[in-house]
Structures are given as C-alpha cells and as structure tokens.
Amino acid sequence: MTLLPLDTPVAPSPPPTPTPTPTAVSSRRLLTPANGRRALSLLPLLFLVLWAALDLSAVRDGFTRLTTADPWWLLTGLLFTYLGAVAAACVRQGAVPDRLPPGLLVASQIAAGAANHVLPASIGAHAVTVRFLRRQGIPxxxxxxxxxxxxxxxxxxxxxxxxxxxxxxxxxxxxARLLPDGRTLLPAVAGILLIPAGAAALSLVRPLRRPALEYVRTALTDVRHLHTRPSRFLPLWLGATAAPLIQASVVASVGKALDLPLTWPQLLFAFLAASTAAGAVPAPGGIGPIDAALVITLAGYGTPLSLATATVIGYRTLTVWLPLLPGTLLLSAMVQRKLL
Incomplete structure (x- = not known):
C-alpha cells in the first residue's frame, strides 16, 4: 500500500447523479412523439364535440324534419356527398405532377372535409391536403x-x-335577385384588393422575397407541365366541373325526399345560384351565407318557406353532420398512422 504525501492534492469525487423523481419520469414519458401524435389525433374529436354543443338545436331540428322524408332519396344524397370527395381527389391529383395513391387520396379528402367545417375559407381542407402531400414526398x-x-x-x-x-x-x-348584395360584395372586393397588396408586401420584405419567387416559379412550371399531360389536366378540369354539380345534387336529392314542387334542374340551379352569390363570405364550410341564400332562392321558385328551410337543414345534415363523425375518425386514424 503506497502512502501519498500530505501535500498531494486529492481529486474531488464526482457529484452523485441525481435520481429522477417519479414526477419527472412520468413527465418525460408523457412528452414523447407518439403521445403527441395521439393527442393531436384527438383534436378533431374535440372540435366535433364543441361544434355539436354550439349548434345542438340545428342538429335536433334537422333530424326531426328528415324523419318524414323519403329515406331512399336521402341515401342518394349521402352518396352524392361522398362522390364530392372523389371529385375533389380528382382535382387534387390533377394539380400535382406526381402520382398519388388513389385510395389514400380519397381518404384524405374525406378527412379534409371534416377539417373544412372547423376553419373558414377551406383553410382546414387545404391544411390537411398539404400535410398529406408532404407525407407523400412532395416538396x-x-x-x-x-x-x-x-x-x-x-x-x-x-x-x-x-x-x-x-x-x-x-x-x-x-x-338580378341572384346577384350578391352590398354586404356580400364587400368581402369579395376586400379579398380582390388584398391579393395584389399581399404580393407587393412579399416583394418588399427581403426574407420573404426569395421563397415567394420560388413559389411562383414552381407554380408556373407545374401548370405548364400538367397541361401537357392528359392524365393530369383531364381529372383537373373534369373534377372541378363536376364538383358543383355533385354538391347541387345533394340539395336536389333532399328536395325530392321532401317532395318539393320543383324539377331536378331547378333544384340544381337553385344551389348553384345561391352558392355563387354567397361564396364570397369566408364562413366555415360555407355554413350561414349559402344557407340563407338557398332559402331565398327556393322561396323565389315558389317553394313554401317551411319546406325551403327543411331542405337546407337536410342538406347540412347530409353534408356536415352525417359525414363529420366518420371524417374526424378517419382524420384521427391518418394522423396516428403518420399519413398526415
């Protein structure tokens, strides 16, 4: 055994490693990426509960009025609702040069439809679609x-x-009665004026100038490339043309289920005119302005006001409430599986 001199410094022993408390361990376990994805997947269900709580009376009245309607016509309207997701998927595929998986693309549009009823001006649907495209490897x-x-x-x-x-x-x-009034024109004019103002602002802000120019260059290149490929521009334009007709067919199906005194072309035109007149108002899923315009349009055709109101409630039930639960569940599942 060797004895050290008395003046030899002794190295200090390392401090003991602190033992993590149970609270810290449980916090780290909770803040994992997997748990974060699970919490994110539950957000659509939370929005669904809040939406139902805020508009419970409309849901109850809609289902009450539809109890006397023809169920086969209502089933036809629900079929048109999901055909709208197929048309949207066709347009989405036609807007990108890359080939997307058809089944997942349609599923993403059903999920996007649920998100579209939470945020205005289709922001929710576009956000879900961008996330899906990024997961497919698209820049x-x-x-x-x-x-x-x-x-x-x-x-x-x-x-x-x-x-x-x-x-x-x-x-x-x-x-003239189908033209938007001053209150409807105001948001449209404001939106038209904001587009060049936003472009000018982007050109003045130096950190944003390069990404904005890259975005415009990419958009123009893709548009030219897509319109040289029939497999892209045909679903792009045919899907965009069919989409409003499919939406209008939902209204026509509800009208037939309630035995409205209107023909199928009149019901189609009633929705097309109402949605065009009220489409400038950025409401979530178009709920509110389109409903009021559709009631006025149907009443202008001579439809009793009670039947016109029931038609709008039935349309919203088929396009919002019935698909909302499957859409939110599908949205949660796609988030959980890292498809969004």
Whole structure:
C-alpha cells in the first residue's frame, strides 16, 4: 500500500447523479412523439364535440324534419356527398405532377372535409391536403402551388356551369335577385384588393422575397407541365366541373325526399345560384351565407318557406353532420398512422 504525501492534492469525487423523481419520469414519458401524435389525433374529436354543443338545436331540428322524408332519396344524397370527395381527389391529383395513391387520396379528402367545417375559407381542407402531400414526398413549394391551382380551377370552372343552367334551366327568378348584395360584395372586393397588396408586401420584405419567387416559379412550371399531360389536366378540369354539380345534387336529392314542387334542374340551379352569390363570405364550410341564400332562392321558385328551410337543414345534415363523425375518425386514424 503506497502512502501519498500530505501535500498531494486529492481529486474531488464526482457529484452523485441525481435520481429522477417519479414526477419527472412520468413527465418525460408523457412528452414523447407518439403521445403527441395521439393527442393531436384527438383534436378533431374535440372540435366535433364543441361544434355539436354550439349548434345542438340545428342538429335536433334537422333530424326531426328528415324523419318524414323519403329515406331512399336521402341515401342518394349521402352518396352524392361522398362522390364530392372523389371529385375533389380528382382535382387534387390533377394539380400535382406526381402520382398519388388513389385510395389514400380519397381518404384524405374525406378527412379534409371534416377539417373544412372547423376553419373558414377551406383553410382546414387545404391544411390537411398539404400535410398529406408532404407525407407523400412532395416538396412544400409544389404542395402549396397545387393548393393555389386547385382553388383557381374550382373558381374558373363553376361560372360556366352556372351560366349553362341559367340559359337552359327553367328559372322563375329574375337574375338580378341572384346577384350578391352590398354586404356580400364587400368581402369579395376586400379579398380582390388584398391579393395584389399581399404580393407587393412579399416583394418588399427581403426574407420573404426569395421563397415567394420560388413559389411562383414552381407554380408556373407545374401548370405548364400538367397541361401537357392528359392524365393530369383531364381529372383537373373534369373534377372541378363536376364538383358543383355533385354538391347541387345533394340539395336536389333532399328536395325530392321532401317532395318539393320543383324539377331536378331547378333544384340544381337553385344551389348553384345561391352558392355563387354567397361564396364570397369566408364562413366555415360555407355554413350561414349559402344557407340563407338557398332559402331565398327556393322561396323565389315558389317553394313554401317551411319546406325551403327543411331542405337546407337536410342538406347540412347530409353534408356536415352525417359525414363529420366518420371524417374526424378517419382524420384521427391518418394522423396516428403518420399519413398526415
């Protein structure tokens, strides 16, 4: 045994490692990525509960009025509701050069439909779609450019459809009554003015200038490339043309279920005109402005006000309430499986 001199410094022993308390261990276990995804997957269900609590009377009245309707016509309307997700998937596929898995794409649009009823101006649906495209390996500039192309094509394809029905359908409403009033035009004018203002602001802010130019360059390149491929521009434009007709067919199915004194073309045109007149108001899922405009349009055709109101409630039941629970469950499942 060797004895050290008295003046030899002794190295201090390392401090003992603190033993984690049970609270700290449980906190770390809770804050894992897997638990974060589980919590995120429950958010749509929370939105569903809050939405039902805020609009419980409308749900109750809608189901009460539909108890006397023809169930087969209501089932047809529900089928048209899900066909709308297929049409949206066609437009989404046509807006990107990359090939997307068809089944997952349709599923993402059903989930996006549920998110669309939470945030206004289709923000929820676009956010879900961008997340899905990113999970499919599509770069963010191309994904956001596809959202812009999707919105533009949907907006461009609808007015010709409305014009055809205005010329061919037996309309008993003066066209002037279908035009939006001053309160509806104000948000539309504000939105039109904000687009160039936003573009000017992006050009002035140096950190945002380069991403904005890259976004515009990517969008223009993809548009030129997509329109050289029939497998892309055909579903893009055909899906955008069919989408408003499918939505209008839901209203027509509810009208037939309630035995409205209107023909199928009149019911289609009533929804197309109402949605065009009220589409400038950025409400979640279009709920509110379109409903009021549709009631006025149906009443202008001579429909009793009670039946017109029941038709709108039935339309919202088929397009919002019945698909909302499957859509939120599908949204949660896709988040849990890292597809969103």
């Amino acid at each position: 963010l500039p191309r994904a956001t450019a596809s959202i812009a192309l999707y919105s533009l094509v949907r907006a461009v394809a609808k007015p010709p459809v409305v014009l055809v029905f205005l010329l061919l359908a037996p309309a008993s409403i003066p066209p």
